Amino acid sequence: MKNRLFFILTFFFFLQSCKDDKAIATLYLxxxxxxxxxxxxxxxxxxxSLRLKSGGKLDVKIFPDGQLGSEREVLELLQIGSVAITKVSAATLSNFVPEYHVFGIPYLFEDKQHQFDILEGDVGKSILEKGSQFWLRGLCYYDAGSRNFYTTKKAIRTPEDLEGLKIRVMNNQMAINMINSMGGSATPMAFGELYTAMQQGVVDGAENNAPSFVSSNHYEVSKYYTIDQHASIPDVLLIGTKFWNKLSDQEKQWVQEAAEVSAQAQKVFWNASVEESMAIAKAAGVEIIxxxxSLFQVHSKSVLxxxxxxxxxxxxxxNNIQKQ
Incomplete structure (x- = not known):
């Protein structure tokens, strides 16, 4: 870990030292x-969008596939100024900016329209700005869908159907409390171990969004997918304040506007991936429930x-989220 970070830091400091002052400003993402x-x-x-809005004065160099480390590692690189921009789950970001914990509350949003009315309104924008005191300024939210139950033995139609079932969850206290409040047995486990665990009966199911359910091939061993939408935790596109503060007002406007354009486009891409995933699952014999x-909301009220x-x-x- 230390050697990896040392290499990354050395690499970026070298790139920065080689830059011509007249060259195009490149943001590493x-x-x-x-x-x-x-x-x-x-x-x-x-x-x-950023290239178009800036007339080519600002550009983005993208490093996908975890090339520069995990979400947490890249957030730390943003804080020290070695990387400019990243996308992380609000769940990961909550370890740095406490306000993002709110998005993990079960059944917080009525539906997707309500969710994005909140995220793109005053409440969501306020939370994006909260990160600045931790050197992590939010630009916009990306759609990460809703987390839903999937099981191997029987369908989940009511909270009572979860009683006695071992359900894999992230190592997150709120997720653990939610499953336990419904009578299930929350079982934190690495995602990479889950396929075999369900196949061998170590756990009876899990919960995740539709694209993850299909891309992980979990639909091969889990034939029941219950769309209860118990958690809708967004992704966040954010910029390190060490880079943000170096930008002119005009450059900041370009970056912010480009981010918002990308957020609307990403929602369309996400919806298409959900439709494709559900079609694959149905074709493989998965029952969609x-x-x-509201039955699940009542049982998980104690978590809130x-x-x-x-x-x-x-x-x-x-309170502001619930009354809108």
């Missing part, structure tokens, strides 16, 4: 998604109550 993913396609739109979401109790400073954010 790193992310950990494959080049087929909607995120990478959205970032290509950011690159294209759309349950009564405990979060508000433990984080009273977040109460106004949650």
């Amino acid at each position: 790193a992310h950990n998604m494959p080049q087929t993913h909607s995120v990478h396609k959205g970032i290509l739109e950011f690159q294209k 759309i349950p009564e979401k 109550e405990n979060f508000m109790k433990d984080h009273p400073e977040m109460r106004s954010i949650v």
